[in-house]
Amino acid sequence: QQVSECYLTESIDVIGICEKCTSYQRRSKANGCLPTGYRELVLCTKSNIKTNRSCQMPVYIQKQHFWLFEVMMIIVGLIAIFSAQSRQKILDKQMVEKIKKQIGESDE
Structure with missing residues (x-):
């Protein structure tokens, strides 16, 4: 998984469920954990990059x-x-x- 925000500009496929970030991930400001405390794994279809993005509870x-x-x-x-x-x-x-x-x- 790369730290990328390709999901903002490309179409994506959601490949992981929206799950709660651990307290360590929130403290370390892991990719996608900050805004809501939940993140999901997505695949940017154009660049073929797997990354995490924030998702709603x-x-x-x-x-x-x-x-x-x-x-x-x-x-x-x-x-x-x-x-x-x-x-x-x-x-x-x-x-x-x-x-x-x-x-x-x-x-x-």
Whole structure:
């Protein structure tokens, strides 16, 4: 594989899947890893050069991230609902006790 940007000027054949760059490749600024953190192997048809180019995050990974986010938001929402209901019950009990105390004091 050569470091070339022939894919900008030539037609290409994608010969490798879009995959995540390793942390070492990102740190060393390997060909195609910088913009998105994902790269794919391409063959420039005119010059017959194999090189890597940056590619977008695969759709299946985007879907996984979306559903993970949705599940996390549901969990946060449920925690908020249960904590609000619990707090409301505590406040209701305090109010009932306060009313009972006031009624008990007024009888005397």
